[in-house]
Structure formats: structure tokens, C-alpha cells
Amino acid sequence: MTNMISRIHHSYSQCLPLILAGIAALCLSGCDQAQPVTYQIPKEQRADSLPTMAAAHTPETSAPSKMNVLPGMQQAANEAGEIGYITPEGWEKLTASGIRKANLKVTDDTGSAEITILTFPGDVGGHLANINRWRGQVGLEAATAEDLPASTAGYDISGHSGLYVRLEGETQSILGALLPFHGSTWFFKMLGDTPTVLANEASMKQFLDSIELEDHAH
Numbered sequence: 001m002t003n004m005i006s007r008i009h010h011s012y013s014q015c016l017p018l019i020l021a022g023i024a025a026l027c028l029s030g031c032d033q034a035q036p037v038t039y040q041i042p043k044e045q046r047a048d049s050l051p052t053m054a055a056a057h058t059p060e061t062s063a064p065s066k067m068n069v070l071p072g073m074q075q076a077a078n079e080a081g082e083i084g085y086i087t088p089e090g091w092e093k094l095t096a097s098g099i100r101k102a103n104l105k106v107t108d109d110t111g112s113a114e115i116t117i118l119t120f121p122g123d124v125g126g127h128l129a130n131i132n133r134w135r136g137q138v139g140l141e142a143a144t145a146e147d148l149p150a151s152t153a154g155y156d157i158s159g160h161s162g163l164y165v166r167l168e169g170e171t172q173s174i175l176g177a178l179l180p181f182h183g184s185t186w187f188f189k190m191l192g193d194t195p196t197v198l199a200n201e202a203s204m205k206q207f208l209d210s211i212e213l214e215d216h217a218h
Contacts (some may be wrong), residue, residue, distance in 0.1 A: 081214030083117060088203035091115065106192075106200055113192025113200065115207070121184050127152075130164055130178060130187070130212060137191065139167030157188070158213040167203075173197040175204045 054143055083101050093106035094103040103118035105168050129150055131152070132142045143151070157176055162179035176189035188211070190197055190204050 005018075013040075032199060040176040062156050083214065084210075085117075085207060086208050086210035088200075091203065091207075106190075106196065106203075108199065110195035110197050110199070111193025113161060115190045115191050115204075116187075118189075119184050120185045120187070123180065127163060130185075131167075134165065134174050134176065134189070135167055138167055138172040138174055140167060140169055155208065157186075157208055158211050158215070162186075163210075164205075170196065173212045175206055176203055182215075186213070 014133075054106045085102065087104065088106075090106055092105045092106055092107070096117075099118060100116055101119060102115070104115040106113050106115070128143070128145055128148065131148065135141065135143060151166055153164045155162050157177060157179045158181075159179055160179060162177050165174065165176045165178065167174040168174075171194060172192065173194040174189060174191050176187065176191075179186040179188070188208060190200065
């Protein structure tokens with residue numbers, strides 16, 4: 001009997017490490033399964049997966065660029081009346097939608113430019129503020145009132161006195177005009193690659209000369 005008990009004890013001693021190892025393996029396996037797995041989505045992918053509020057409220061256009069529409073801007077555009085013009089040769093007429101009264105584009109071997117016509121109620125801060133906004137768009141520093149004659153000149157549009165603007169930036173430039181018109185301001189702007197914009201200055205003036213605004217005051 002003593003020999004039998006010794007053999008059982010010896011067998012148990014040999015199996016015990018295996019039994020304990022198996023229990024430990026099961027415990028570790030259970031712990032691994034309980035650990036949560038975290039996946040980090042790159043920032044740009046998160047931004048693309050959820051539409052922003054600004055994008056949801058920006059009107060669809062055929063033009064390369066978009067702008068945010070503030071309250072009252074759409075109503076002012078709707079009430080501004082119709083506009084007529086002649087599209088210069090080589091320019092592409094795009095769909096005018098949202099607050100844009102006209103939308104065009106020109107492309108050549110040196111680049112491209114976008115031509116837009118917008119109207120807003122009031123003077124939108126005045127000539128200096130508006131021109132400085134344009135200067136910022138082409139990488140130029142803000143100007144003072146004394147600087148304006150160097151980049152502006154009087155220009156008649158649809159029988160009314162306006163202001164022609166020429167802003168030459170290093171890579172982007174603007175040719176445009178501002179027109180006060182019965183309590184509102186019309187903006188005519190060509191913005192794009194500097195070589196393309198400057199090469200189309202004669203066409204831009206031809207375009208401005210062809211503008212006809214619906215005038216309910218006369």
C-alpha cells in the first residue's frame with residue numbers, strides 16, 4: 001500500500017506543473033480576449049467622413065471655388081435684377097448659381113482664371129476695405145487710401161461711375177471693378193494665375209464695357 005501511495009504521489013507531482021501551466025494559459029487567454037482593441041483614424045479621414053456645417057450650407061456651383069453665404073446675401077442677389085454681357089472669345093461661360101450673377105472661366109497655356117460677378121447691399125466697408133480684401137487674396141499687403149491711385153482708375157460700367165482695380169501678385173493676380181449702384185455694390189473680378197490674368201486684361205475691359213445692369217431707377 002505504501003508503494004502504491006508513493007507511485008500516485010510521484011505521478012501527481014509530475015502532472016501538477018502541466019496542470020498549472022494549462023490553467024495559467026487559460027487565464028492569460030481570457031485576459032487577452034477581455035482587452036479592448038483601439039483603432040486610430042487619421043485626422044484627414046475623419047474630416048472627410050463627416051460633412052462640415054459650412055459645406056452643408058455652401059451653394060453648389062460649377063466654378064472651381066466656393067464661398068460661404070451669409071444671411072441676407074442670397075436675398076440681395078435675387079433682388080438685384082438681371083445682368084447682360086458679352087462673353088469674350090476664349091472664355092467659358094459657367095452656370096451662374098447661388099449669389100453669383102455670372103460665372104466664367106478662361107484657361108490658357110500659362111494657367112487659368114475665374115471671372116465672377118457679385119452684388120451686395122450697401123458699400124461693404126468701402127473701396128479701401130474691399131480692395132484690401134482682394135489684395136490679401138493675391139498675397140499683397142494692405143494698402144492705405146493714399147496707395148489706391150497706383151492700382152485703381154475710374155471706369156464707367158453700364159452708364160455708372162465705377163472703379164477699375166489691377167492687383168498683380170507673385171503667383172495670383174486680380175483684375176476687377178467696383179460699382180456703387182443704387183444703394184448696393186457690384187463686384188466684377190477675375191482671379192487666377194498671374195500670367196493668365198494679365199494676358200486677359202484687354203478681354204476683361206471688353207467684358208466690363210459690355211455689362212448692362214437692369215436699372216429700375218430709370
